[in-house]
Amino acid sequence: MKTRRRGRSGARSRRALVLVLAIGGLLSGCGSAPVRTEHPPAEEEPFWQAEFDGAAATRPSEEAWTAETGNRDAEGWGNNELQYYTDDAANSALDGAGHLVISARPAPDGSELPCYTQEFCTWTSARLTTAGKVALTHGRVEVRAKLPTGTGLLPAIWMLGDNGVEWPGQGEIDICEVVGGEPRTVYGTAHGPTYFNENGIGDSTTLAADASEAFHTYAVDKRPRRITWSVDGEPYLTLTPSKLPAPRDWVFEQDMHLLLNVAVGGDWPGPPDTSTPDPATMTVDYVRFFGEGRA
Template sequence: MNRRIRLALVLALGALLSGCGTAPADPSSAPDAETPFWQAEFDGAKGARPAAASWNTETGNQEAEGWGNNELQYYTDDAANSALDGTGHLLISARPAPDGSELPCHTQRFCPWTSARLTTEGKVALSRGRVEVRAKIPTGTGLLPAIWMLGDNGVEWPGQGEIDICEVVGGEPRTVYGTAHGPTYYNENGIGGSTTLPADASEAFHTYAVDKEPHRITWSVDGDPYLTLTPSKLPDPDDWVFEQDMHLLLNVAVGGDWPGDPDDSTPAPATMTVDYVRFYGEGHA
């Protein structure tokens, strides 16, 4: 994901978010009352790859400059790092690199970890409405798993626009961060907030969601809103860049500027288990 070290601004709790079984912020969209216009349920044989019609698998590390954060994982398209489990889930797993793999790294000669980064860029995007991802998120020192979105406007980041639906960093296993990044608010100046889970994110599935409506974005976990962003809360309201199509990304990063290095306590493999992804409202698939 793009660079950030710490969230610098925590906004007030949002009150206008649709959750599971609650009324949405904009009744005209009513995403919970509709059939998703796109969904990924991950039914398929164990070891199968996610559908290529919807998902891209990005690879590498060195040429991507450590994915902007000096990260230690080399993203692969191997089934060991991203595949279905045969029981309706997608597994995205960070693992120690195999002996002798010699995967080129930005911060050192070879990357000590492998992982996966899946995107829907060019295939599926949300214009307005709701995205829901039900997942179990890995926790541990040096890990930074993320569920997030990038804009399809063709502008270089941060003008591209980024919505981090869920990040769980390093040694904060019960804290879920939601953040927005744009032209004048990015990296450590990203605008966001957080909420606390009743137990570690790795212990149970939760539904991480964003409602993306005209001039309003609201974050929730399990239907409970915790953050709402509008143009008035930006450094400059004219820097609102979210009235566009945005695609989804799922990844498990290891090391880097925010979580720090993994250690002997870091789980290996560290797996994000995704039950489903659903887009409601307007977009394309």
């Protein structure tokens, strides 16, 4: 089965979603308990972690990571995206200073990389996944990263379910997305069988500065029948089955693997232009899984 993102209807739908959730919170009553996130105890060790130590220009460990490739055969990754994902070090490699760097950059002249929405892809990038290698069942995933911002960009840190069902029944948790011209807005969203694309359940939070200017810790606490999103330890969304539309098909009690990618163009961020950074880089300091899972 080929896992991929489906189309998004755009930032307007996401803003409407935030409003719906806010109204829902008000209707639930003033006496509701504040949203809380469960940080791992200081003494708790992650059951799996990627610290990205190694020489510059080397690829991340194949024991944990797979670089998915292509565009046309993946139908533009479901969003009519313009980047061709490669397994080249130019698009994903260690920097020699303890970081993984995922770089979106214009495709080399004459590369003729087959694209879904046009003859050839005009950008290259990377999409790394731990599918079949590392997964979280229940616990917390933390990713400390600096995300690229700019017109036409959509960097994402997210998870997909390992239940073998075709998307959206597979289940998806978007730990964070930063879209195009909204450089200080972080979106967190869940998608499932009856709530996906513009009907995904989510919310957003605002950073003090552009996401590309500093590292932040993007995290999800994935507990039995409860998921909480946070940035730098500050929670901004909690999802439980009661917040899902009927029939409340909660699909998150399963192993879920992690994905890191920088998409370019497509349905949500729109096309890049001359102001789009070249290269546009996601710099990942670490990935850590706490709790229980597979490694």
